[in-house]
Amino acid sequence: MSAALPVTRALFDEVMVPNYAPAPIIPVRGQGSRVWDQDDREYVDFAGGIAVSSLGHCHPALVNALTEQAGKLWHLSNVMTNEPALRLAKQLVDNTFAEKVYFANSGAEANEAALKLARRWALEKFGAHKQDIISFGKSFHGRTFFTVTVGGQAAYSDGFGPKPAAILHAEYNNLDSLKALISDNTCAVIMEPVQGEGGIIPATAEFIAGVRELCNQHNALLIFDEVQTGVGRSGKLYAYMHTPVVPDILTSAKSLGGGFPIGAMLTTTEIASHLKVGTHGSTYGGNPLGCAVAYAAIETINQPDVLSGVLAKEALFRAELAKINAKYGVFSEVRGQGLLLGAALADAYKGRSRDFLLAAAAEGLFVLMAGYDVVRFAPSLVIPDADIIEGMARFERAVAKVAQG
Numbered sequence: 001m002s003a004a005l006p007v008t009r010a011l012f013d014e015v016m017v018p019n020y021a022p023a024p025i026i027p028v029r030g031q032g033s034r035v036w037d038q039d040d041r042e043y044v045d046f047a048g049g050i051a052v053s054s055l056g057h058c059h060p061a062l063v064n065a066l067t068e069q070a071g072k073l074w075h076l077s078n079v080m081t082n083e084p085a086l087r088l089a090k091q092l093v094d095n096t097f098a099e100k101v102y103f104a105n106s107g108a109e110a111n112e113a114a115l116k117l118a119r120r121w122a123l124e125k126f127g128a129h130k131q132d133i134i135s136f137g138k139s140f141h142g143r144t145f146f147t148v149t150v151g152g153q154a155a156y157s158d159g160f161g162p163k164p165a166a167i168l169h170a171e172y173n174n175l176d177s178l179k180a181l182i183s184d185n186t187c188a189v190i191m192e193p194v195q196g197e198g199g200i201i202p203a204t205a206e207f208i209a210g211v212r213e214l215c216n217q218h219n220a221l222l223i224f225d226e227v228q229t230g231v232g233r234s235g236k237l238y239a240y241m242h243t244p245v246v247p248d249i250l251t252s253a254k255s256l257g258g259g260f261p262i263g264a265m266l267t268t269t270e271i272a273s274h275l276k277v278g279t280h281g282s283t284y285g286g287n288p289l290g291c292a293v294a295y296a297a298i299e300t301i302n303q304p305d306v307l308s309g310v311l312a313k314e315a316l317f318r319a320e321l322a323k324i325n326a327k328y329g330v331f332s333e334v335r336g337q338g339l340l341l342g343a344a345l346a347d348a349y350k351g352r353s354r355d356f357l358l359a360a361a362a363e364g365l366f367v368l369m370a371g372y373d374v375v376r377f378a379p380s381l382v383i384p385d386a387d388i389i390e391g392m393a394r395f396e397r398a399v400a401k402v403a404q405g
């Protein structure tokens with residue numbers, strides 16, 4: 001088959017492993033918050049590729065960074081370092097609590113590094129008994145076998161043989177349930193400041209402070225998985241910045257590359273010192289292309305006007321959703337932070353988020369699900385207000401269709 005021959009959605013079923021069920025359309029190009037499919041049908045994008053396309057599609061700053069680097073140097077592996085990786089690491093260190101950075105290719109890999117580091121740190125400082133990792137019900141941390149076992153949905157890790165051990169699950173936003181599990185055997189607690197895949201559930205300020213306090217009491221590391229909340233999505237560069245709490249390790253991916261695959265683990269010098277030469281690594285981690293793009297993404301996003309713009313756009317999203325809900329009564333609440341929002345379905349519509357997603361696509365709008373009870377929105381952080389209004393007009397038509405049955 002020549003690269004010039006047209007491809008169809010049917011080809012997916014013919015040649016791809018069936019672990020995904022992609023939409024019937026195949027998008028072929030995007031610009032800003034609009035996407036076009038093979039038939040040149042246009043869509044408004046409220047999904048951002050699941051909270052990834054932080055600057056929309058083909059943002060000039062990212063296109064320039066990528067193409068400029070593409071003409072210089074693509075790859076060295078970690079036998080040598082490279083300029084874009086060091087520039088990005090310095091930028092992350094200068095703008096966060098972190099003193100050291102490890103680069104990976106995805107959120108799962110960043111979390112894998114964080115969890116391995118926590119185990120090694122605890123082993124070297126306290127001994128072999130300190131192995132327990134505590135995460136929370138409904139949490140999502142990736143699909144490697146370690147991260148998916150740490151994640152709070154056993155269904156995703158069942159059926160693959162023996163799981164990594166010493167992983168416990170507490171209830172999110174319930175300090176007593178964490179208190180019951182945490183001990184001096186705990187090496188780390190990992191949490192999302194806002195649970196994404198689990199249904200767009202923000203942690204309360206008291207819960208975050210309480211988790212930090214319990215970690216301190218038991219010499220356990222606090223890992224913030226900011227793969228979905230990071231890089232401006234919450235209205236701050238990282239969501240922990242909305243709180244007085246500082247994590248020991250933070251993971252970032254998704255918006256970090258604005259669509260180019262990259263992940264990062266951020267931590268302190270003391271903790272980082274336990275990942276000595278040869279203890280962990282990746283062929284592509286810190287790849288010059290990804291790092292050049294991520295640097296441009298952070299430089300563009302970490303500006304007062306862009307971050308305050310996220311909060312203004314959040315307000316517009318909430319206002320538009322409230323108008324729709326006043327007419328149709330399909331949502332019980334809209335929750336989340338910044339441009340990571342979830343419209344929880346009212347009882348009569350529970351379990352039907354996919355129907356809303358499909359109805360929206362039919363009206364020319366991409367939205368997401370966060371489980372079967374929540375419609376999720378994770379658009380570009382710089383989506384024009386006019387696109388929000390247009391997307392919401394399409395969403396209202398979709399909601400009307402679902403509500404009318």
Ligand SMILES: Cc1ncc(COP(=O)(O)O)c(C=O)c1O
Nearest residue numbers: 106107108140141142196227228
């Ligand atoms: C909070 C969180 N952590 C980790 C991941 C995994 O990231 P990736 O799919 O890039 O491995 C995700 C992906 O949805 C996520 O939302």
